[in-house]
Amino acid sequence: MSARQIFARPARYAAIAPYLWMVLFFLVPFGFVLKIALSQTAIAQPPYTPVFDLWEGREATKAALEQLSLDNFKLLISDNLYILSYLRSLVVALLSTAMLLMIGYPVAYGMARLPQRWQAIAMMLVIVPFWTSFLIRIYAWINILQHDGLLNTVLLKLHLISAPLVWLSTDTAMYIGIVYSYLPFMILPLFATLAKQDPALLEAAADLGASPRQAFWRVTFPLSLPGVGAGALLCFIPIVGEFVIPDLLAGSDAMMIGQTLWLEFFTNKDWPVASAVAVVLLVLLVAPLLLYERLQHRQLEAR
Amino acid sequence: MASRRITRMTRFNITALVLGLAFLYLPIVILVIYSFNASRLVTVWGGWSLRWYYEFFNDRAMLDAAWMSLRVGAVSATIATLLGTLAAVALTRGERFKGRMLFSGMLYAPLVMPEVISGLSLLLLFVGLDAGRGFWTVTIAHTTLTMCFVTVVVQSRLGAIDRSLEEAAMDLGCNPLRAFLSVTLPLIIPSIAAGWMLAFTLSLDDVVIASFTTGPGSATLPIRIYSEVRLGVKPEINAICTMVIALIAVVITVASFASKLSSTQGENAVPL
Numbered sequence A: 001m002s003a004r005q006i007f008a009r010p011a012r013y014a015a016i017a018p019y020l021w022m023v024l025f026f027l028v029p030f031g032f033v034l035k036i037a038l039s040q041t042a043i044a045q046p047p048y049t050p051v052f053d054l055w056e057g058r059e060a061t062k063a064a065l066e067q068l069s070l071d072n073f074k075l076l077i078s079d080n081l082y083i084l085s086y087l088r089s090l091v092v093a094l095l096s097t098a099m100l101l102m103i104g105y106p107v108a109y110g111m112a113r114l115p116q117r118w119q120a121i122a123m124m125l126v127i128v129p130f131w132t133s134f135l136i137r138i139y140a141w142i143n144i145l146q147h148d149g150l151l152n153t154v155l156l157k158l159h160l161i162s163a164p165l166v167w168l169s170t171d172t173a174m175y176i177g178i179v180y181s182y183l184p185f186m187i188l189p190l191f192a193t194l195a196k197q198d199p200a201l202l203e204a205a206a207d208l209g210a211s212p213r214q215a216f217w218r219v220t221f222p223l224s225l226p227g228v229g230a231g232a233l234l235c236f237i238p239i240v241g242e243f244v245i246p247d248l249l250a251g252s253d254a255m256m257i258g259q260t261l262w263l264e265f266f267t268n269k270d271w272p273v274a275s276a277v278a279v280v281l282l283v284l285l286v287a288p289l290l291l292y293e294r295l296q297h298r299q300l301e302a303r
Numbered sequence B: 001m002a003s004r005r006i007t008r009m010t011r012f013n014i015t016a017l018v019l020g021l022a023f024l025y026l027p028i029v030i031l032v033i034y035s036f037n038a039s040r041l042v043t044v045w046g047g048w049s050l051r052w053y054y055e056f057f058n059d060r061a062m063l064d065a066a067w068m069s070l071r072v073g074a075v076s077a078t079i080a081t082l083l084g085t086l087a088a089v090a091l092t093r094g095e096r097f098k099g100r101m102l103f104s105g106m107l108y109a110p111l112v113m114p115e116v117i118s119g120l121s122l123l124l125l126f127v128g129l130d131a132g133r134g135f136w137t138v139t140i141a142h143t144t145l146t147m148c149f150v151t152v153v154v155q156s157r158l159g160a161i162d163r164s165l166e167e168a169a170m171d172l173g174c175n176p177l178r179a180f181l182s183v184t185l186p187l188i189i190p191s192i193a194a195g196w197m198l199a200f201t202l203s204l205d206d207v208v209i210a211s212f213t214t215g216p217g218s219a220t221l222p223i224r225i226y227s228e229v230r231l232g233v234k235p236e237i238n239a240i241c242t243m244v245i246a247l248i249a250v251v252i253t254v255a256s257f258a259s260k261l262s263s264t265q266g267e268n269a270v271p272l
Helices: A003-013 A016-037 A058-067 A071-078 A082-113 A116-131 A136-147 A150-157 A173-195 A199-207 A212-223 A224-239 A244-248 A257-267 A271-300 B011-034 B050-058 B060-093 B099-113 B115-128 B137-160 B164-171 B178-203 B208-213 B221-230 B235-265
Strands: none
Touching: A003 B060, A003 B164, A003 B178, A016 A271, A016 B060, A016 B099, A016 B115, A016 B137, A071 A082, A071 A271, A071 B137, A082 A173, A082 A212, A082 A224, A082 A257, A082 A271, A082 B011, A116 B011, A116 B164, A116 B235, A136 A150, A136 A244, A136 B011, A136 B178, A136 B221, A136 B235, A173 A224, A173 A244, A173 B011, A173 B099, A199 A212, A199 B208, A224 A271, A224 B099, A244 A257, A244 B221, A257 A271, A257 B208, A271 B099, A271 B115, B011 B235, B050 B060, B050 B235, B060 B099, B060 B137, B060 B178, B060 B221, B060 B235, B099 B137, B115 B137, B115 B208, B137 B178, B137 B208, B164 B178, B178 B221, B208 B221, B221 B235
């Protein structure tokens, strides 16, 4: 047996504690979500029935199982509110991801072109905001976008507008907030693939007569597609379920699905419907989640 | 000639870079400047002042929330670092084992999973188990989220280490544990430290999962900030945010120092 194999066995034992933890606090909770999504709403604490217990024996469990219902899911399909907020979430996530790509790509490209020494600094500069609080960064934008905020003040001074514009509680504000918050998530994977590219490829393209523009579209961009995919997924998936940004920056006339879930749970105290919303959201995200896991896996293997 | 020119930085590259970084930093800089504003009106400049910092230190509820957040952050980051490091070791050194796919899936999914789902599912678990909600439920929730980030950070470092070092130690008579403790661990300590700090800042930042899993009377700082922000901009919030940013800046400085240490010790260090 090689040393590597001998080392592997105790290394496997290291998985036990985190494994149990994730099963208990990540996997099992989904069982609870599913169970409660199939339960009835009740005015009680906790506000749902049936609360069945596997410990109560087979008969009780069977009786409880018969009370499970798909009513909550039927409600989701029949009520426009839910369908509209699912759709809005998808549209917002798609549009934001597209904007993030258009803004993030040139920045990542510029970073990859920097001399080696500067690349590390630029990367640090992009990572730092990622470490800074999400909430604080959104709050910073409220400061700027409010009625008598900096943006309106500057625009008025420049005589670009004659009266203050309404920025807060609009979709524009929400998109600004989302793009601002997720930009590092887009730039970093793009930069990782762009920085790895051999400059000799571009030189070869130039020697063969390609203009810089042609070289970019026929060499650089196709080669960076894995980074584009990773960045897009890394942004798209969490944006679909985003709550804080639309809640603080967008208007209240249309809701994203994360807000609907929050409202059902905290305001309407309808735990079963909130759980059903979560189940559907999760199902919608399973495909991109699996794709993300694949990419993540491949990237780590490749290292 | 043409081949040299094509890899040079163009004006477009520089503009994109400068604008991108300005976009990332300007709002934060503005926030920090306005936290020193003497005026109650957030947008009217009334001269430099520390008034809003005094206000914060006299705000009992905010102080309690801040203390709660610091405790949750420290405890959850510590457990998360321990578990995340173990998971990283198992994934990089354990070769194939049963349930490995599920294991890595469970560790990657929370990285992108919408927080409303994580928060709701954990809350339902706690209610189902009849656990009293408060400090420990938030801590457990944050540990579950942040250990995944720690795993990624430590894993990328473990992947970059030359494994023949461990094998050499074992050829020289170390048992696996000894080889790990005396060879591998010193090499990954900087990334473990970076993982802890990332976990700590993530915990300090979270509002959604904490809102679901906390109980009455144990609001964290982001929950308090969030409920104040919903009512509008307040200069005191600017001051609190500035202090949080300062705290995080200190943490990042230490972390980058640690990763610099790791890059001089080993091969290429992986930041983050």
